Amino acid sequence: MSKLAILGGSPTVTGSVSPFITVGAEERQAVCDVIDSGLLSGFYGSWSEEFWGGPKIKALETAWIERFGCKHAVSVNSNTSGLIACMGAIGLTPGDEVIVPPYTMSATAMAPLFYGGVPVFADIRDDDFCIDPSQVERLISNKTRAIIAVNLFGHPARMHELRKLADQHGIHLIEDNAQAPTATEDGRYTGTIGHIGVFSLNCHKHIQTGEGGICTTDDDDLALRLQMIRNHGENVVRDTNTADITNLIGQNYRMTELSAAVGVEQLKKTDQLITPRIELAEYLSAGIGGLSGLTVPQVRDGCRHVYYVWALRMDPDVLGISRATFVKALAAEGVRVSPGYLSPLYKLPVFQNRHAIGNAGFPFTLSDRTYENVSCPVVERLQNHELIMFEICAYDYSDEQKAQIVAAVHKVHDNLAQLQDLDLAEQ
Numbered sequence: 001m002s003k004l005a006i007l008g009g010s011p012t013v014t015g016s017v018s019p020f021i022t023v024g025a026e027e028r029q030a031v032c033d034v035i036d037s038g039l040l041s042g043f044y045g046s047w048s049e050e051f052w053g054g055p056k057i058k059a060l061e062t063a064w065i066e067r068f069g070c071k072h073a074v075s076v077n078s079n080t081s082g083l084i085a086c087m088g089a090i091g092l093t094p095g096d097e098v099i100v101p102p103y104t105m106s107a108t109a110m111a112p113l114f115y116g117g118v119p120v121f122a123d124i125r126d127d128d129f130c131i132d133p134s135q136v137e138r139l140i141s142n143k144t145r146a147i148i149a150v151n152l153f154g155h156p157a158r159m160h161e162l163r164k165l166a167d168q169h170g171i172h173l174i175e176d177n178a179q180a181p182t183a184t185e186d187g188r189y190t191g192t193i194g195h196i197g198v199f200s201l202n203c204h205k206h207i208q209t210g211e212g213g214i215c216t217t218d219d220d221d222l223a224l225r226l227q228m229i230r231n232h233g234e235n236v237v238r239d240t241n242t243a244d245i246t247n248l249i250g251q252n253y254r255m256t257e258l259s260a261a262v263g264v265e266q267l268k269k270t271d272q273l274i275t276p277r278i279e280l281a282e283y284l285s286a287g288i289g290g291l292s293g294l295t296v297p298q299v300r301d302g303c304r305h306v307y308y309v310w311a312l313r314m315d316p317d318v319l320g321i322s323r324a325t326f327v328k329a330l331a332a333e334g335v336r337v338s339p340g341y342l343s344p345l346y347k348l349p350v351f352q353n354r355h356a357i358g359n360a361g362f363p364f365t366l367s368d369r370t371y372e373n374v375s376c377p378v379v380e381r382l383q384n385h386e387l388i389m390f391e392i393c394a395y396d397y398s399d400e401q402k403a404q405i406v407a408a409v410h411k412v413h414d415n416l417a418q419l420q421d422l423d424l425a426e427q
């Protein structure tokens, strides 16, 4: 029996680890070329050829269309702005409800608020951590205008099922695909199954431009609306007087030529960047998968997981210790882990206090929905007791360190008895 590091034994994972650097010579050259051209942004906010952006924007959008097999790709300066643009593009109006998961980055649930929409939280599934279509169905009302589903941690939500549901009810399905580029469900890329998909290119994502995002759609009208919102579209309506779109207030969500040039190079490296993540995740899953009380990420039949996060589920009753103790023991062994992901979004003050815009409760006063007693038992259980995030995918581990991570989990698992006293002391 080896002594656990938390009790004074030696840590299992040794050596330092550096972040996984995803940009290199190609991106540097691409940025230099843009600087040499003098054109750092090719956009012009009124009706002209420049309304659609400069050469690098067009190159990125064309390459994105080819890669993901969609009809339109509209670049934006973040996934957040892309999600907000989606709300405008589908014509969300104050009081409309948008069903969202509570387990996601806040931007997913904030987007509707910008148009006076009211987010309604549907619980997630505990096998893929994504929104549960049966919970969505339960919450659809005559005020529901859209669903925003998130392909969390790199695994597809049940997108085809959600799309069917959305179509049956005549509402829009938006895919927040920030964490899942090249994930697939039944042969289709996530981000192309809903009416609009939104990708993130921020610096933490599989492929990046520092900040940035791409909206994908097969719908010509939605694409035009997204392009109008991206770039002061009210001027286009004034200048051309051709579009029958007059109720869109434009923003400035434009990506620079510099970012787009980086994006073109990153897109070429997509497989090169994502394949090692998948290999590492599968290695961990194979090494840890058989241990009692631990569940490694599940990949649904017909799906491809791209592992933005490798998340383990533990059953405290089976292990006989709390998650807090298990995580502390792993951390002491040198494994980078954290308990849970983000607190369910309905707990944010913006919802609990019903203060989004002004102090009179707008837009929440336009709906009967409340947030004090939201019933999402699955997300509460996962976040409070079961889910453990392994910070592996963003780091450049050696083969030896990968083996040590697996060995560290086995060591803690094999020596749970040593932790039980500690656990009791902590309660």
Ligand SMILES: Cc1ncc(COP(=O)(O)O)c(C=O)c1O
Binding pocket: 078, 079, 080, 081, 104, 105, 107, 108, 150, 176, 178, 179, 199, 200, 201, 202, 212, 213
């Ligand atoms: C699921 C999800 N949605 C939205 C966002 C926001 O992306 P961005 O930083 O590109 O605005 C993120 C970023 O972490 C995310 O993970």
